[in-house]
């Protein structure tokens with residue numbers, strides 16, 4: 241029997257929906273008993289091999305291919321990139337929030353692109369300067385794209401970023417994550433953000449993630465990720481590794497375990513004072529470091 245290759249799109253109570261990687265056909269499969277014994281279960285995003293038998297209603301998953309990575313929230317494997325959506329107006333999202341999202345993405349070790357949505361609202365020269373400052377800060381570090389789902393500005397470029405990849409979207413409630421998905425692929429609906437979800441239902445709902453397929457190629461997890469903005473489970477001493485522009489300079493700090501806050505001979509502070517490290521990034525780093533230090537390791 242031929243083994244077909246597919247990607248796990250979603251779970252039902254007893255079956256798993258697979259999309260064939262070649263034909264893009266959806267198939268319903270069941271798990272072979274051996275997975276239960278081995279205590280391995282596929283998760284959404286897994287590449288699997290499966291067989292189809294004409295006489296049987298469901299295909300059978302034969303093998304789970306090795307995972308490139310494994311996100312916890314949303315629970316999904318083989319993520320290629322996180323798309324962080326932010327805005328500078330309606331709502332104004334502080335750079336500190338952006339940096340907290342980026343810290344989580346860096347910890348997972350996945351690529352990230354930052355999308356600044358609603359640029360149609362930035363009309364005054366002050367607002368335009370704000371956008372320029374944002375781009376100057378982040379575009380040397382990450383792929384950064386100003387867009388508008390209302391005017392369609394740069395939506396074609398956004399499609400290219402998503403194409404043929406498995407992506408997860410992140411960003412505060414109301415920045416336009418669902419609107420952007422709709423403008424690149426009509427009819428795709430990201431499920432409401434965690435914050436609005438909680439407000440509406442008044443409780444924490446456990447949601448399972450599903451992959452949505454773009455008609456131009458690629459997948460997106462339907463529940464947003466990286467929303468642990470209190471950085472629960474993070475240690476103050478690991479944060480410095482997630483500010484990627486620090487990495488080339490930190491070997492030249494006077495102390496090998498320099499926290500880049502109070503120590504003498506700190507190369508990061510020097511670069512910040514010289515303007516070679518963006519001031520908001522360094523200041524957010526120190527703020528987050530102090531926040532985690534105050535909290536200590538005990539509480540979490």
Ligand SMILES: Nc1nc2c(ncn2[C@@H]2O[C@H](COP(=O)(O)OP(=O)(O)OP(=O)(O)O)[C@@H](O)[C@H]2O)c(=O)[nH]1
Nearest residue numbers: 358388389390413414415416417418419432433436
């Ligand atoms: N002016 C303007 N408004 C936009 C744009 N994109 C989205 N909006 C509006 O912003 C509001 C929020 O958009 P959503 O797509 O629901 O935002 P979301 O990020 O999915 O929000 P959650 O589901 O709460 O996480 C809606 O009223 C949209 O019409 C844009 O590019 N420009």
Ligand SMILES: [Zn+2]
Nearest residue numbers: 493498500506
């Ligand atoms: Zn230092």
